[in-house]
Amino acid sequence: MRKIVKYVVADILRNRTVLVYTVALFAAAFTVFSLEDNNSKGVLSLLNIILIIVPLVSIIFSAIYVYNSSEFVELLVSQPLKRKTIWLSLFSGLAFSLTLAFFAGVGIPVLIYQPNLLGLTMMAVGSLLSIIFVAIAMLATVIIRDKAKGIGAAILLWLYFSLLFDGFVLFLLFQFADYPLEKPMIAISAMNPIDLSRILILLQLDVSAMMGYTGAVFKDFFGTYSGISFSILVLMSWVAVPVWYATRKFNKQDL
Amino acid sequence: MIIASSVTKKFGRFKALDNVSTTCNKGSCIALIGPNGSGKTTLIKSILGMVVPDSGFISFNGKNIRKEWTYREQIGYMPQIGRYPENMTISQVLSMMKDIRNKQLGLDEDLVKAFGLPALLNKRMRTLSGGTRQKVSAALAFLFDPLVLILDEPTAGLDPVAAEILQEKIIAEKEKGKLVLITSHVLSELDEMVTGVMYMQEGKLLFHKSIQALREDTGEEKLARAIARIMVK
Numbered sequence: 302m303r304k305i306v307k308y309v310v311a312d313i314l315r316n317r318t319v320l321v322y323t324v325a326l327f328a329a330a331f332t333v334f335s336l337e338d339n340n341s342k343g344v345l346s347l348l349n350i351i352l353i354i355v356p357l358v359s360i361i362f363s364a365i366y367v368y369n370s371s372e373f374v375e376l377l378v379s380q381p382l383k384r385k386t387i388w389l390s391l392f393s394g395l396a397f398s399l400t401l402a403f404f405a406g407v408g409i410p411v412l413i414y415q416p417n418l419l420g421l422t423m424m425a426v427g428s429l430l431s432i433i434f435v436a437i438a439m440l441a442t443v444i445i446r447d448k449a450k451g452i453g454a455a456i457l458l459w460l461y462f463s464l465l466f467d468g469f470v471l472f473l474l475f476q477f478a479d480y481p482l483e484k485p486m487i488a489i490s491a492m493n494p495i496d497l498s499r500i501l502i503l504l505q506l507d508v509s510a511m512m513g514y515t516g517a518v519f520k521d522f523f524g525t526y527s528g529i530s531f532s533i534l535v536l537m538s539w540v541a542v543p544v545w546y547a548t549r550k551f552n553k554q555d556l
Numbered sequence: 557m558i559i560a561s562s563v564t565k566k567f568g569r570f571k572a573l574d575n576v577s578t579t580c581n582k583g584s585c586i587a588l589i590g591p592n593g594s595g596k597t598t599l600i601k602s603i604l605g606m607v608v609p610d611s612g613f614i615s616f617n618g619k620n621i622r623k624e625w626t627y628r629e630q631i632g633y634m635p636q637i638g639r640y641p642e643n644m645t646i647s648q649v650l651s652m653m654k655d656i657r658n659k660q661l662g663l664d665e666d667l668v669k670a671f672g673l674p675a676l677l678n679k680r681m682r683t684l685s686g687g688t689r690q691k692v693s694a695a696l697a698f699l700f701d702p703l704v705l706i707l708d709e710p711t712a713g714l715d716p717v718a719a720e721i722l723q724e725k726i727i728a729e730k731e732k733g734k735l736v737l738i739t740s741h742v743l744s745e746l747d748e749m750v751t752g753v754m755y756m757q758e759g760k761l762l763f764h765k766s767i768q769a770l771r772e773d774t775g776e777e778k779l780a781r782a783i784a785r786i787m788v789k
Contacts, residue, residue, distance in 0.1 A: 304655055304656060308652060312641065372639035372640055373641045375606070375635075376639065377656070378605070378606050379604050379606060379631075379635070380653070381625055381626055381628040381657065382625060382628075382656065383625045554608075555567075555601075555606065555608060556607070
């Protein structure tokens with residue numbers, strides 16, 4: 302498996318897109334930190350950039366990459382290799398490269414300006430988000446064989462997770478404003494990795510005090526160790542479940 | 557060596573393989589013949605595990621190939637349209653395959669040399685012509701000295717000189733006691749190579765006979781005319 306991961310990573314790094322992504326993240330992070338006089342405000346601005354850009358780049362780049370390496374996959378499938386190995390190598394290669402890009406792009410500025418628990422949480426969450434969206438992209442590509450449709454679906458999925466889901470939650474909150482929704486909100490937030498990541502970081506900042514009663518309930522739950530472990534577990538399963546299902550599907554696919 | 561029993565594969569409502577059963581033994585060179593879309597490539601891909609049959613099974617050396625992968629070490633496959641990572645050079649593709657197969661010694665580089673590939677090693681796959689791609693595919697299929705060679709329209713797109721080299725290589729490998737499965741629409745070139753014929757139509761295997769039996773049945777010496785006679789019937 303290591304061999305194929307090596308070829309995948311080499312191929313991705315030869316492709317300039319990931320390099321441009323790294324530089325863009327780096328530039329954005331430095332700009333944000335030097336614009337704000339308060340580093341913790343800088344983190345907040347950077348958080349918003351990360352929560353939009355990282356999922357977008359991860360999901361679209363991975364989808365395009367998987368479609369473009371159909372030749373490579375076809376070549377490997379006729380060789381003495383397990384299908385599972387091929388598929389998981391593709392996943393690991395993509396996840397590794399994009400996480401590396403994230404670490405290089407955001408990690409360095411964060412370590413300079415915010416070398417504390419908050420910065421570390423942000424790094425962890427950003428890397429997890431990169432991996433989650435690689436996993437979701439691979440699930441989409443294995444279900445949809447057509448390239449144009451598949452990339453379209455990847456864009457829609459990103460739109461759903463970063464915009465539509467929030468709209469849906471707001472709608473729910475207004476409709477059921479008379480009921481106590483604070484606790485169900487915790488469950489609902491687990492259904493979107495981006496929201497979960499946002500909550501995890503916001504609760505490390507002081508602004509959570511301004512979020513009213515919901516903020517208090519969130520702080521009560523996500524502020525504890527069991528709450529944090531719960532959210533990390535949920536984020537992990539956002540990787541594991543799509544990868545597991547996509548691998549199963551790929552095992553039975555005709556090439 | 558390869559046994560297929562009641563292999564059926566549907567693509568949607570279209571039956572690509574319909575209850576195909578056959579046995580292929582060592583030391584034979586079998587031509588897989590049939591009209592376009594008769595399921596030849598699907599059968600080959602099922603043997604390689606690239607297509608998963610809906611029902612029936614295929615066994616290789618007595619082992620069911622479903623969920624197996626090591627048996628592919630014994631197979632050299634030349635696809636109909638060789639598709640390779642576009643950004644890699646020929647030498648990178650060759651060394652990658654050696655790396656993946658974990659075989660650096662005992663390689664059969666006859667075809668690499670005969671096709672003049674060493675002069676093109678630094679060319680990227682994207683820039684190659686269809687014929688050169690075919691040469692790379694052929695060289696890769698023979699490179700690891702496999703027991704079974706599966707060639708899907710090997711001479712399509714090759715120039716006459718290269719086609720001749722490939723034919724001689726196929727005959728030489730058959731003489732060594734390997735199993736060669738070959739599909740082609742150019743029946744005249746098969747005459748001197750094959751020992752058996754499988755004829756497929758609309759996903760069904762109509763017959764699998766030795767070439768002598770076919771000649772006797774039809775009374776024709778040339779394969780092309782024998783097949784023509786069967787198709788007319």
